[in-house]
Amino acid sequence: MLPSTLRQSLGKTASALALFIGSLMAITAPAQAAVPDVTAAISVDVFSTDPTKFFAANDYLLMANVYESLYGHDEKGNLIPTLAAAVVIKDDGLTYEFTLRAGVKFHNGNPFTAEDVRFSWQKAVDPVRKWPRAGVLAANIADVEIVSPLKVRIKLKKRDAGMMENLDTNLYMLSKKHVESVGDAAFGDNPMGTGPFKFKERKIKEYIALEGYAGYWGKPPEVGKLMLRIVTDESTRLAQLQSGEVDIVDNVSPFLAVRMKGVQGLKVIQAPTLRNMYIMMNATGKNERMKNEEVRRALMTMVETEKLTKSVYLGFAAPAKLNCGPGGTGCTGTPAPRIDAQQARAALTKAGFDFSKPLNFVGMAAGSIPQTRELVEALAQRFSEAGVQTKITLLEYAAWVQAEQTKSPDVDLIFCMFPDYSKEPSGRLQRGMRSGSMFSWYEDPVLDDMIDKMNDFSDVAAREKHISGIYQRINDKAAVIPLWATDTIFVSRNNIQWLPTANATWPVFKNIIKKSK
Template sequence: MKKLISLTIASLMLLLSACGNNASSGEQPAAEGPKDLVVALGSEPISLDPQDASDGISLHATELIYDKLVTFDKDMKIVPELAKEWSMSEDGKSWTFTLQEGAKFQDGEPVNAEAVKASFDRILDKNNKLKRRSLFADFIESVSVESEYKVSFQLKFQYAPLLATLAHPNGGIHSPKNTAEKGKSVGKSPVGSGPYQFKEWISGEKLVLEANPNYWGEKPKVKSITFKPVVENAARSLMLETGEADVILPIPATDIERLKSNDQVKVELYPSNRNLYMGMNTQKAPFDNVKVRQALNYAVDKETIVNKIMMGNAKPAEAAISGLTWGYSPVGTYPYDPEKAKQLLAEAGVKPGTTIKLWTPEGRYLMDRQLSEFVQANLQAVGFNVEFRKWEWGAYQEAIDDPNSGYDLFLLSWAVPTNDADWGLRPNFSTEGSNNRTLFSNAELDALIDQGMKTTNEEERKQIYAKALQIIKDEAPWIFLVEMKQPIGVRKNVEGVYGSNTERLILRDADKK
């Protein structure tokens, strides 16, 4: 009997041992590795070429694909990225950057001074017609290679916000090999040196970035990041609640409190330097008359927008740039005064019933369609007949980039990724500004913007921008609406995701448990 029991035990141990060996050979599931992170946004990117992208959605993705010379940390301080150190000449017109050694692009090419020069030469070349040329070309004279890992920038003048501008997502460094091979299609086939690399893009469905296994810096914590365009507010919220999405942006104001009560979800409202505005085509009647532009500002009830539509997740804009942006000066809001609006319209000779066109995207900004419908009602209350049109984001971007497309009023916003007033004002309000979709032109303002760009004394710069902001308020090429907050929804098992003051969705440190 003892021998029988011993044999039985021995047989069981052999059987268990065999099962263990089978598990280790793959018959049982292995320990789970890094996961996929799904991010649902209100629209999809326009381009993955950071030097040719002017929309924030595109930059959420390009920040993962490309590295820059320098970047902002979580506290908005300039910190090294591809450049480990830098120095400025005595006259302030030459800057030299020493690069990290050993960094490589996702195609295996080295990140060196030649690559940095090639990337900036590409954007400085006006024949390439890149959307973000003016961000750099207005102050960079040339870029030169000093050694394999040293590159110098020669400036046209001392430019105070140089480092902040190089930290802009549009400063991402391309692989020269890839840009040479892909040409104009590089926005669909990007290669940078960042922690995530391009895998696939099915327009209207998803953009997939996968972890770069050879990243020179801190290794990515998730296997891939999938961006999905989800226009419907309710659908984005539902995806977060069910776990179909790990991160959503924006959260509709009506869902914020409900989502906060879900123990599987985290909701954070991040401060943002983005201003939401309604631009006017100042070259078309009746918007070529400053009284009409001021009238529209008096006609819109900003407090109700903040309290009822945004449900407190914004505040009335007191200038053309946010209070978080360096160089901000509160020049004040136009109070809600529909009678004043009617008076100014009468003085300008605008007849009741005049038809104007108001265009809006849907899903790109917090409560964008609802806000635009409210503005439509406000303007109809002072006598306009307002034709309302809702657009898909990509088509909308193309339409408002063309001054002949027929817009009168258009809802848009502006964040300042450099966090400096120069890039808050120069692209939008200078006569030749790259984003001057209102076609506004004012010689005095042009001179102030130019002066602010070339002045290095901080107090003098602040005074210059205070004067500029007052002119912009008085001339009113925008209906100044609200300073926005950035509501981001994240599943509880996701860490390392946050919103920056410059309204970037930061995903580099994302981790999914």
């Protein structure tokens, strides 16, 4: 053994050498650039952070950034494997075998396995939760069998031709171990998924704080903190953007988007979506006059959709001939011929319409959807040309969602919109047009039967023809007043590089990059 004095001397020498080498490396090695933070000003807060409780479109702001499903969509809207690596669909169309992606971890480090797939389905169909979106996909699953830690077999009750497209937004994956450990309430307060961003903190109606997940199975976001500030007033959002307080803002109105295109240091990001807007006419319950098909048809056919698209949305929308997003599956057919105001008044008179009573027209206040007030006012003006009076009520987003579900018999007309992540229409038709469903203001047993049968097809062309027939019946029966599919409009600072996900109206930020100025 070395003498203690020599050991001490060598120890000091080694320590000094280590310090010298460390300092040399610090000098010669290139410094690692800090990952930048991004702040976005968002027009409306989420209602729910639990993927088996949410129901409104605004909730996708959190869902699409924190959670994932077995299959999803890329930035161009193409169906791609996400938490699954592959799927084999049996010839009967009732059995789907998914091979899960290896190495995926939840935000707390728990591995993603077949147990989590089964657990997520069980939560989605739990009768205590009464999740309204379960009927789109999860309720049709008879069982989720665990074949191995990385393989599941999903068995359906009946064929579902829209299943693969609908997985993305209707069956997000939860960590069985985590949810059972903390309980539902605690999980709702601190959501956790496998997505590109981790949840950090939320203050209701003020902000949602996320953080780029370095352990993401795909390409991790090039973002540190992602702060989503809730700023309901559009002019305030844009003022914060111009001052440099935020990097990007959502839901910019077409009128201001045109002006922002000329502002130095800013850029307008515009993308077409499948969010179609329409007016529901209350043909349910005790509302007898709107149950009159001829009254509805007169109101529907006098609306000059293309003219309104140009005057209200300034070209930031595509006119809809039927009640579907242009380019969506089965979105074809023949719209009813337009009539002028004089013809509309004659048709209404023949149908026994009482012109002395105004139509109660519910719209959405500014915030979640740009220029909804201008839209409702323009429609009211058009109806007045045929002698139809209206009484307009504008509701904030949360109150509007509640009104859309309540279906008060005192409401005659209500502004509606339906966003979609893909061209697959089964979710919107089931929830938006089937009798008694959450967002439907129309009752038609024939249409219900057509909707119930739309997924029981193996032939793609035959199914598309059937769906086209559904849209045609909606039009022929004057169930709604179709308007248009809007573009989604963001404005960012020039150092932001970001491509919105095709078709979606909510921002998915995993590909956002903030460059140095």
